[in-house]
Amino acid sequence: MQVLAIFIPLLAAIFIPLLFRRARTIHTGWFVLIVPLLLVSYYATFISRVMDGEEALASFNWIPSLNISFISYLDGLSLLFSLLITGIGTLVVLYSIFYLDKTKEQLHNFYIYLLMFMTAMLGVVQSDHMITLYLFWELTSISSFLLIGYWFQRDKSRFGALKSMMITVAGGLFMLGGFVLLAQMGGTYSIRELIAQAPYFWDNEYFVLALVLILLGAFTKSAQFPFYIWLPDAMEAPTPVSAYLHSATMVKAGIYLVARFTPIFAVSEVWIWLVTGIGLLTLFWGSFFAVKQSDLKGILAFSTVSQLGLIMALLGASAIAFHVEDAANTVFKYAAFAAIFHLINHATFKGSLFMIAGIVDHETGTRDIRKLGGLMSIMPLSFSVALISSLSMAGLPPFNGFLSKEMFLTAMLTLKDFELFEFSTWGILLLIVAVIASIFTFVYSFYFVFKTFTGKLQASELPQKPHEAPIGMLIAPMILAALVVVIFFIPNVVGWLFIKPAVFAIQPFLYQDPFLSSTPASVDITVKLWHGWTAPELWLTVCIIVIGLILFKTFEKWQKLYRLQPAMLSLNALYDFIMDGILNRGMTNLSKRMMHGSMRHYFMYMFAAICFIVVGTLFYKDAFKISFDGAAPIELYQLILIIVLVLGTLTTVVARSRITAIVGLGAVGYTVALFFVMFNAPDLALTQLVIETISVALFLLVFYHLPRLGKVQEYTPFRFRRLVVSIGIGAMVTLLALSAHSQKLVESINQYYKDTVYSLAGGGNIVNVILVDYRGFDTLFEITVLGLAGMGIYAMIKLRLSRKEKSNENE
Template sequence: MLQVVCLFIPLIAAIFMPFLFKKIRNIHTGWFVLFVPLFLAIYYATFVPSISKGETAVVQFDWIPSLGISFVSYIDGLSLLFSLLISGIGALVVLYSIFYLNRKKEQLHNFYIYLLIFMSAMLGVVQSDNMITLYLFWELTSISSFLLIGYWYNRDKSRFGALKSMMITVAGGMMMLGGFVLLSLMGGTFSIRSIIEQAPLFATNDTFVIALVLILLGAFTKSAQFPFYIWLPDAMEAPTPVSAYLHSATMVKAGIYLVARFTPVFALSEVWIWLVAGIGLLTLFWGSFFAVKQTDLKGILAFSTVSQLGLIMSLLGVGAIAYHVNDAADTVFKYASFAAIFHLINHATFKGSLFMIAGIVDHETGTRDIRKLGGLMSIMPVSFTVALIGSFSMAGLPPFNGFLSKEMFLTAMLSVTEFDLFNFSTWAPLFPIIAWVASVFTFVYSFYFVFKTFTGKLQENELPTKPHEAPIGMLISPVILASLVVTIFFIPNLVTDTFVKPAVMAIQPFLYSSPEDVHIHVSAWHGFSPELWMTLGIIVVGLLLFVTLSKWQKYYNTLPEQFTLNRLYDFTVNELLGSWMTRFSGLYMTGSIRNYLGYMFTAIPIIVIATLFIKNAFVVSFEGASPIHLYQIILIFVLVIGTITTVYARSRITSIIALGAVGYTVSLFFVIFNAPDLALTQLVIETISVALFLLAFYHLPKFQKVEERTRFKFGRVFISVGVGVMVTLVALSAHSQKLVTSIAEYYKETVYSLAGGGNIVNVILVDYRGFDTLFEIAVLAIAGIAIYGMIKLRMSRKEKNHESK
């Protein structure tokens, strides 16, 4: 039970944030929030001993059993790793935000509400076994991240970045939902575990590849893969704690999690391998290449995050090859999935610390523009040390954890050349080449970030504020993360045995029966291998490019902006969806209720009538119908004549009288059909309506001239005839084909025995439809109160105007 409750603890805590912020003004609200992720991290840490042995923890509650939707909290090696990252990094981010955000100037209750909602959403994503609940949490991450990115809503760039991220990720989420639905149709269940068990049976299904592509669209948009990465740089307008949390350790890793979780389902398809590995490599190169162009510290880190996510994604794609080789557990392909999870942990540590350092530099100097920075090493020595550790780890240098996973990445890319299926023998050499080139640019932007900021000449006159070292409270979190960067390098196997191997087992359940079967030992030295020479080449070429950066960086500006993906997005949103669609909607959004009713009453008959005939649902049968008498035909003529008179009358008094005649004629039909209650109700309503019209006669709008009112309107005739025909056909069809017994028989049998009444109409209204009637009365009461309030407000305004005069 506690396993499920923990998912919602952040949401529950969010409810109390406004009260804490309002009532306790002397203490930063973050101190109260800090206990939430700390508790969660400690709680999830208790699962480590059992999960590291290959066990799982499952708690299930039925939610919508009729649709097969249940709420399942499923913790295995993969979900536990992500849960620890979400809660552990979350605690460090909250601690950092306490010193970063000013409690007197910021609306902290809003910030922490959004952060806690996001935390619950991410935990729900990584622990949901049901695909529908996973989707709900998935979209909740998009909504909460939208609120966090747009936290400083008074800034245009913040609002733009928030909207951009939500539009792209929500669109991808809807595609993912389509993939989930197709999977459920193939497997007959929404359970991910059940889908994985049936995975070998899906490969020949016609919709298998469609589901695969749709789910990847959701993963690629969330994890900022090419070409959907464009939202991530604009999301850097969020406060730095948000960037450190969402865009390095959690939200952008949701797509990674999705690909890892569904690898056992789709790994048998060559489309999966090519898309995941290919798009991942392209994203790795694209992000690393354009990171060097950026001049904003968080912009550099944004593109570096894009490239690192591409690296992890490519490893998951290559790792899927293990499903297509003999003795996969003993081949070199086992390194790929292992390296993906290992680098995911490493990336969270060094990138989280770097984002926090970027925030510290901005906080203590007043700018993130790298062109104005430099010479901060002696002024901010602790920040420089943390930045150096994080940057060197990101560059893949020893003795930092990024070096270990980067070497395994190169090993995995070289291993692709050994695979001979799916045309890999033709294209395989490109994998290590692209990986090496991208790693060179990774080396360059890592050095670019740290040395251009902290070394060189201090430009104090360019800085808005006098630079100084950050307070100790703001340094605690990045120092802890930097310490982990170094520690993991020296004890990598403790980390991999505890966290990585159980996660790899979850990704490749058909290859391993226990985490102990993952026979991989991590070490810094592998001898004089091809990976070593590739690393030396990365360092040499990277240093050369960094030293000559000023010579070639300017060539980035020669790329035409109008051909960029951002320009395509701007055109789509601003021009196509903005200007063009605004003009198009102006053609029918006229502000006239008459026109809107015309649209609806045109579309509804067309759809209903077409459906009746296309589905062969229109059947006419007069069996059991009552005979039509002469007086009924006379009443019909009276009804029609009264209706026409109401429309074409030359005076308002004639229209009112004719309208009353129509109502009274309808009441006569109720009398004929033995419905005295309805007849009495209709008589009362018509009497009141006619009386009200006559009482309000003086205040009614000016009556139109006869010439204006009698003009023939073909469109209105078409609509009225269409609605009449539709109602007639539906009534005849419904009467002619009764597929089930009428509920009227049940009412007849039980109205006296169960409800204790003799009048069937009254009993239905009061007993069988009691709540419906109650709500109708409530609506009328609310409307009456609203009318009374408006009248009273208008009268009070008149009295004030009279007194002022």
């Protein structure tokens, strides 16, 4: 059941088109809502087991020969993410029922993509095998591409979908390379086993390379600098998609990856500096540019970038706990707790804010904050939810974001005084960056809520008369806003149920006791609502609030600074240059030059490249050998056949009559068939005879329709370079044959075929068995190609016949 639970959303998606067609009077979302609701209830049953230190493991063999299985591994970390995916997913589906019009939208497509995405995310966070994790990882990219491009009629939707997929898929490929290196070092693809034996390959020469490759995958998926540029463009998706992808799912996949692999890579200084440094840079960059945006979802997109950077920086700081003696008393274990705590908090306030942005757009017709204002009296419930969530994002009490933000400041203050890895030198700079970023976080949080709901109502600027959203659309964001307040007052209950088990999974080595059984209860961390008047975090918060208020009040005066940045000097401009300038226009121009319709040129390019690579490799590797030991003598009749073969080939090449060329080509084929007869290969000889007979007959059948040979020669004369390539290909094949015959680097496989053709494959004809069983995939693909070719020919014949019928009707 545990493995099946991952695929339940995907299985349910199969029935969505049927429900969409048959149940026209009922919104399809009501049927879909059952799936995440059942799943979150199911995963909630594992909470008590995980709190006791148990791990739920279930597997299904997928490719036993390669030792690849679908393994569902539920510990504190994966269970937390599974609950977020299904819990937030339930609220998103509920919200979408009232947001998406059942009469205007293709709801079956939307919910199929959404359920596919849910399966992909559950697979990512529960996979223990790195190959299956990678497959689910790329499935998230594909399904998010479909969700972001749901309104495919819009150019921006298609552009944003392609941009997100290009960047995240590229990062996934790098990540796969890191997985392969890690598996080679540890001898297994199991993440659990790699964590258990991590100390044995920490000094491997490929350890840092694997680390960097895996981080590239995490950074691209979680929109870290400089890969964040896909996330703002993904705002073209419907708001339920934005709320789901950016609060609890896709962008959190990279966070999960870093947390999951922290026990393996935390020992490395490179890991700590990259994760912490890139996280803080992303935090600052996202918060600074969030204030520049005028679109509500654009503000939230950059705020998501900054919040993800904050969580990433905390995970980087938490890795230092592996290097500190008496780690039970170090604040860097506190950083891991803060990272998971803020992960939960971010899911609550960011999910509700995205839904409020969608409500404002839905009820006013615009998301442009320059046209909004004065909505507080018209939309009081929406304003209340937005205010609670925005103040939480700003890090103010009594909301949950305040608590995790204080823990973040505590971690940065401790980092400043840390001696290892030169943090004592650069730590003060990291603290300054964190404080400045927190100030801008305060500013964009206030900017979002107060510029939208307070001030003067600009009714003439709004496409439609504003009004409060229906209660059904408000239920989901109100639940999330309620959690924002409730978590503030019971943080340790949340910590006991969800955060400590996750921290225990991130830092397992720190809680292992050879004499006692370790459980999440060993994580002796509590959240305090008040640190006292002498706490430096308090005064940093006061500083953030004061400066943030000043910047917010003087916003109109200093916002002009954003105009100083030239549009061409941006990461988006770089992406556009690569995609449009190099890959689009550049490759188009190259294709126009190379793809000019001449088959002779195409073959010449391909054969020349093959010849260069193969012959060059032979001599570069000193692999060419000539030895005639064991070669059979050449008989007179064989020599005669060789002469006939050469003469037939020359006749085909130099003939000025197509009939002569066809006869010469047939002579070559039949001569090859005679060689097969001499070498005791009657089946090959029969095949060759059939093919040659059919080929000659086909040439003669289409002879009338072929262009005159003289005209072809007139416009495409035989040139010296073609002669060189032809001779080169002949020489390459000869050299390969001689080298293969002259050196036996490995034992021939023919004896294996002889020994197993009957016992394993159950066949008597060794050639047939090789083709069907030992080379089954090869034969299958050949049949597939022939089938596709047949379908193409049939389609062209039908098309030509239909055109003839139309022309006859017109006549």
